[in-house]
Amino acid sequence: MNTHITSDFTPDALIIGGGIAxxxxxLDLADQDLQVLLVERQASIGGHMxxxxxxxxxxxCASCITTPKMSAAAHHPNITILTNTEVxxxxxxxxxxxxxxxxxxxxxxxxxxxxxxxxxxxxxxxYPDPFEEGLGAVRAIAVPFTNAIPQKAxxxxxxxGTCGACAxxxxxxxxxxxxxxxxxxIHTDAVIVASGFNLNxxxxxxxxxxxxxxxIISPLTLERLLAPHGPYGRVLRPSDGKMPGSIAFVQCxxxxxxxxxxxYCSRVCCMYAIKQAMLLSGALPLADIxxxxxDIRAFGKGYEQFFQNAKAMGINFVRGKVARIHPVEDGDLxxxxxxxxxxxxxxxxxxxxxxVLAQGMIPGWQPSDVTPVACASDGFVATPALTAPAATTVPxxxxxGTAAGxxxxxxxxxxxxxxxxxxxxxxxxxxxxxxxx
Amino acid sequence: MARVVxxxxxxxxxxxxAGRKLDISACFxxxxxxxxxxxxxxxxxxxxRVIRMAQVGMEQDLLASEELWRCYACxxxxxxxxxxxxxxAFMAAARSYAIARYDFTGLAALANRxxxxxxxxxxxxxxxxxxxxLTRMNAGGPDLPLFHFLPGEWIHNIGVVLFSVVGLSxxxxxxxxxxxxxxxxxxxxxxxxxxxxxxxxxxxxxDALTHRRFGQCDADATTQELAAQPWxxxxxxxxxxxxxxxxxxxxxxxxxxxxxxxxxVVQPWYLTRILGAVGGLVCLYGLSIVLLRRxxxxxHPYKKSSFADWFFPVxxxxxxxxxxxxxVIVYLPSPATLGHDIFFAHVVLAMxxxxxxxxxxxxxxxxxxxxxxxxxxRNAPAKAAASVGAEA
Numbered sequence: 001m002n003t004h005i006t007s008d009f010t011p012d013a014l015i016i017g018g019g020i021a022x023x024x025x026x027l028d029l030a031d032q033d034l035q036v037l038l039v040e041r042q043a044s045i046g047g048h049m050x051x052x053x054x055x056x057x058x059x060x061c062a063s064c065i066t067t068p069k070m071s072a073a074a075h076h077p078n079i080t081i082l083t084n085t086e087v088x089x090x091x092x093x094x095x096x097x098x099x100x101x102x103x104x105x106x107x108x109x110x111x112x113x114x115x116x117x118x119x120x121x122x123x124x125x126x127y128p129d130p131f132e133e134g135l136g137a138v139r140a141i142a143v144p145f146t147n148a149i150p151q152k153a154x155x156x157x158x159x160x161g162t163c164g165a166c167a168x169x170x171x172x173x174x175x176x177x178x179x180x181x182x183x184x185x186i187h188t189d190a191v192i193v194a195s196g197f198n199l200n201x202x203x204x205x206x207x208x209x210x211x212x213x214x215x216i217i218s219p220l221t222l223e224r225l226l227a228p229h230g231p232y233g234r235v236l237r238p239s240d241g242k243m244p245g246s247i248a249f250v251q252c253x254x255x256x257x258x259x260x261x262x263x264y265c266s267r268v269c270c271m272y273a274i275k276q277a278m279l280l281s282g283a284l285p286l287a288d289i290x291x292x293x294x295d296i297r298a299f300g301k302g303y304e305q306f307f308q309n310a311k312a313m314g315i316n317f318v319r320g321k322v323a324r325i326h327p328v329e330d331g332d333l334x335x336x337x338x339x340x341x342x343x344x345x346x347x348x349x350x351x352x353x354x355x356v357l358a359q360g361m362i363p364g365w366q367p368s369d370v371t372p373v374a375c376a377s378d379g380f381v382a383t384p385a386l387t388a389p390a391a392t393t394v395p396x397x398x399x400x401g402t403a404a405g406x407x408x409x410x411x412x413x414x415x416x417x418x419x420x421x422x423x424x425x426x427x428x429x430x431x432x433x434x435x436x437x
Numbered sequence: 438m439a440r441v442v443x444x445x446x447x448x449x450x451x452x453x454x455a456g457r458k459l460d461i462s463a464c465f466x467x468x469x470x471x472x473x474x475x476x477x478x479x480x481x482x483x484x485x486r487v488i489r490m491a492q493v494g495m496e497q498d499l500l501a502s503e504e505l506w507r508c509y510a511c512x513x514x515x516x517x518x519x520x521x522x523x524x525x526a527f528m529a530a531a532r533s534y535a536i537a538r539y540d541f542t543g544l545a546a547l548a549n550r551x552x553x554x555x556x557x558x559x560x561x562x563x564x565x566x567x568x569x570x571l572t573r574m575n576a577g578g579p580d581l582p583l584f585h586f587l588p589g590e591w592i593h594n595i596g597v598v599l600f601s602v603v604g605l606s607x608x609x610x611x612x613x614x615x616x617x618x619x620x621x622x623x624x625x626x627x628x629x630x631x632x633x634x635x636x637x638x639x640x641x642x643x644d645a646l647t648h649r650r651f652g653q654c655d656a657d658a659t660t661q662e663l664a665a666q667p668w669x670x671x672x673x674x675x676x677x678x679x680x681x682x683x684x685x686x687x688x689x690x691x692x693x694x695x696x697x698x699x700x701x702v703v704q705p706w707y708l709t710r711i712l713g714a715v716g717g718l719v720c721l722y723g724l725s726i727v728l729l730r731r732x733x734x735x736x737h738p739y740k741k742s743s744f745a746d747w748f749f750p751v752x753x754x755x756x757x758x759x760x761x762x763x764x765v766i767v768y769l770p771s772p773a774t775l776g777h778d779i780f781f782a783h784v785v786l787a788m789x790x791x792x793x794x795x796x797x798x799x800x801x802x803x804x805x806x807x808x809x810x811x812x813x814x815r816n817a818p819a820k821a822a823a824s825v826g827a828e829a
Contacts (some may be wrong), residue, residue, distance in 0.1 A: 259516060
C-alpha cells in the first residue's frame with residue numbers, strides 16, 4: 001500500500017481507471033506539466049489491454065504496446081498512481097471536486113517491497129488466477145502478473161491462511177498483516193472517468209447453456225489461451241486439455257439482443273473474433289474455425305481488409321444467429337442455427353470442440369450512483385455535447401474510453417487524448433479566470 | 438426471376454395484428470426465431486422466411502407457404518428475439534391475413550381487419566338467422582316444448598342450407614390455398630407425387646387429432662413459463678380439450694341430425710346426448726383456461742390478444758353454455774320464457790359459429806390441417822429420395 005498520499009495532496013487532475021484510456025489521459029496531461037493522480041481498483045495498472053494477446057488490425061503484441069505506457073506513467077514525475085483504490089464518491093462544490101477514495105490494504109508495505117517474489121515462492125496457498133481468467137493458479141501472496149506495475153506483492157486476504165511463511169522469508173520485512181483500509185479525500189479541479197467495461201455474464205442467455213460446459217468460454221479467456229505467456233503456453237480447451245480441432249465463435253451472444261436488455265452493439269466483437277480466428281489458425285493450423293454472425297461490422301480503418309484477409313485464410317463465416325447450444329458427448333458442443341446462405345438445408349446442427357461467446361460490453365462502474373455524473377439509458381456515461389465528446393453533464397468531469405460506451409483500443413486512445421486536451425483546456429481557462437478576476 | 442419489392446404487404450398484415458403494436462419491421466433476419474423454434478424443420482424454415490416474404494412483399498409466396506400454419510404460437514421465438522420484433526404475433530397476424538385472402542366474399546377481410554368489421558359480420562349473420570327463425574316461431578305459453586317453439590324441421594332446413602353454403606365457401610378457401618401451393622411448387626420445380634396424397638392426408642389428420650406437434654412444441658420449450666405450468670394447463674392439453682369437446686358435440690349434433698326423429702325428446706342416457714354433454718363440459722374446461730389466460734395476459738401464447746383472439750373463444754363459450762342449458766331444460770316440465778330465449782340464442786349462436794367458420798380464427802381447423810397435409814405431401818418425395826440416397 002502506498003501511504004505517501006494524504007488528503008493534503010491536491011493534484012490538477014484525478015483519473016479514475018488505470019487501463020489504456022486512463023494511462024493515455026494521464027500521460028497527455030502530465031506531459032503538459034499538470035499533476036495527475038491515477039486511481040486504479042486492481043492491484044496493477046494496465047486494465048483489460050495488458051491481458052490481451054494481440055490487437056487488431058495490425059496484429060501487434062498488446063503487451064508490447066501497453067507495458068511501455070504503464071511504465072511511462074509509473075515513472076513520470078507528474079503522475080502518482082494509487083492501486084487497490086476505489087472511488088467511493090465525488091462531491092462537486094464551487095467547481096472543486098472532492099473525490100472520496102478507499103485505499104484497500106495489500107498487507108505489503110510498498111516502500112519496503114522490492115518485488116523479489118520470495119514471498120510468492122514461499123507461499124503454499126493457491127487460487128484460480130484472475131489474470132488468467134481462472135485457468136491457471138496464483139499464490140495467495142504474489143506480484144499480480146509478470147509485467148504488473150507496480151511490481152509489488154499483494155496479499156489476497158480472502159484465501160490467505162496467515163501461516164507467516166511470507167513474513168519469514170521477506171528480506172525487507174515488508175509484510176504487514178495488520179494493515180487497515182485508508183480513507184482519503186482528494187480535492188481536484190478536473191476528473192477524468194476512465195473506468196472501462198465489464199463483460200456481461202456468460203450465462204446471460206440460458207439457451208447457450210454456458211453453465212453446463214467448461215468448453216463454452218469467454219473471449220477474454222481465449223485471449224489468455226492465445227497469449228504466448230498464457231496459462232498453458234498453447235491453445236488447449238479447458239475441460240480436458242484437448243487441442244481443439246473445431247472452434248466456433250458465436251457473435252452477438254450478449255449484445256444487440258433486447259431479450260437480455262442489451263440492445264446496443266458492443267463494437268469490438270466482430271473484429272476481435274476475426275483476429276482471434278486468425279491467431280488460432282496460426283496456433284492450430286489444422287483446426288476448422290467458424291464465425292457465426294448476424295452481420296460483420298468492420299467499420300474502422302483497415303478493418304474491412306482485415307475481414308477479407310480472414311476469409312481468404314479459410315476461416316468460415318456463417319450468417320445466422322445461433323439459437324441454442326447443447327453440450328454433447330466428449331465435452332463437445334452442438335450449435336443449432338438457421339443458415340441463410342444454404343437455402344436447401346437451412347436448419348443445421350453443428351458440432352464444435354470449443355465455443356467462444358461474444359459477450360456484451362457493459363459499464364465497468366456506475367458513476368451515477370456516487371457522483372453527479374449522469375449516465376445514458378444504456379448505462380454508460382452520458383456525453384451530451386456533440387462537439388465536446390469527452391464532456392459529461394458535470395463541468396470539470398470528463399470521460400474517456402469504454403466508460404462512455406463500447407469502443408475499441410484505437411478509438412479509446414483517441415478519445416483519451418481528447419479528454420486530456422479538454423481537461424487541460426478547462427483547467428487553463430478556470431485558472432486564468434481566477435487570475436484575471 | 439426478378440422480384441419487385443412491395444412494402445405495402447407488411448402494412449396490410451400489420452392491420453391484422455391491430456392492437457398488438459406489431460413491430461415486425463424491427464426484424465433484421467438474424468434467424469434466431471427459426472433456429473430456436475421447436476417445430477421448424479429442414480424443409481421449411483419459419484418464422485424468418487415468412488417474415489422476409491412479408492417484408493419484401495412476396496405475397497403469393499406468403500399465401501402459398503404452409504409454414505404459416507405449422508406454427509402453434511408457443512412464443513419461444515418472441516421470448517428470444519434479439520429485436521423483440523414478436524415473430525409469434527407476426528405469424529398470428531399473417532394467418533389472419535391469409536384467412537382474409539383465401540376467402541373470396543370479402544367478409545373474412547372485413548371480419549379480420551377491425552373490431553367493428555368483426556362485430557358487423559357477426560351482427561349481420563345473427564340478424565339473418567334471427568329473422569329466419571322468427572318467421573316460423575310459434576307464440577305460446579311458457580309450457581310450449583322447445584321444438585314447438587322453434588320448429589325442429591325449420592332449424593333442420595336452415596342447417597342444411599347453411600352447411601351447404603359454408604361447405605362451398607370453405608371449399609373455395611381450401612382450393613385457393615392448394616392452388617397457390619401447387620403453383621409455387623411448379624414454379625420452384627419441386628416434384629410432387631399423386632401417390633403420396635393419401636399418406637399425407639393421413640399424417641395430417643392423425644397429427645391434428647393427436648396434437649403430436651403441439652405437444653412437441655411445449656415439450657421442447659426451454660422457457661420456464663411453459664414448464665412451470667401444471668400438466669392440465671399446458672397449451673396443447675387446453676387446445677386438445679377445446680377441440681376434442683367440440684368434435685364430440687359436432688358428432689352428437691350430426692348423429693342427431695341423421696338418426697334422431699326431429700323434435701323428439703329422448704332419455705338423458707341416450708348416446709348422443711351423453712356425448713354432447715360430456716363434449717360440452719370438456720370443451721368448456723379448455724375454453725375457461727383459454728379465457729382466463731388471455732385475461733391474465735401473462736404468458737405465451739396468451740400474452741397478447743387481438744379482438745379476433747377473443748371473439749372466437751367467446752362465441753364458442755356462449756354457444757356451449759347456452760347448449761348445455763338447453764340440455765337441462767328439455768327435461769323440465771315447463772321450459773318457461775327464459776328457456777325459450779336461451780334456446781333461441783343457442784340456435785342463432787350455433788348458426789353464427791358455423792357461418793363464420795371460414796371467416797374467423799375458427800378457419801384454422803381447415804387451413805392448419807390442410808397445411809399439415811400439404812407439408813407432408815411436399816416432404817414425401819424428398820424423404821423417399823433421401824432414403825434412396827442413404828442406401829446408395
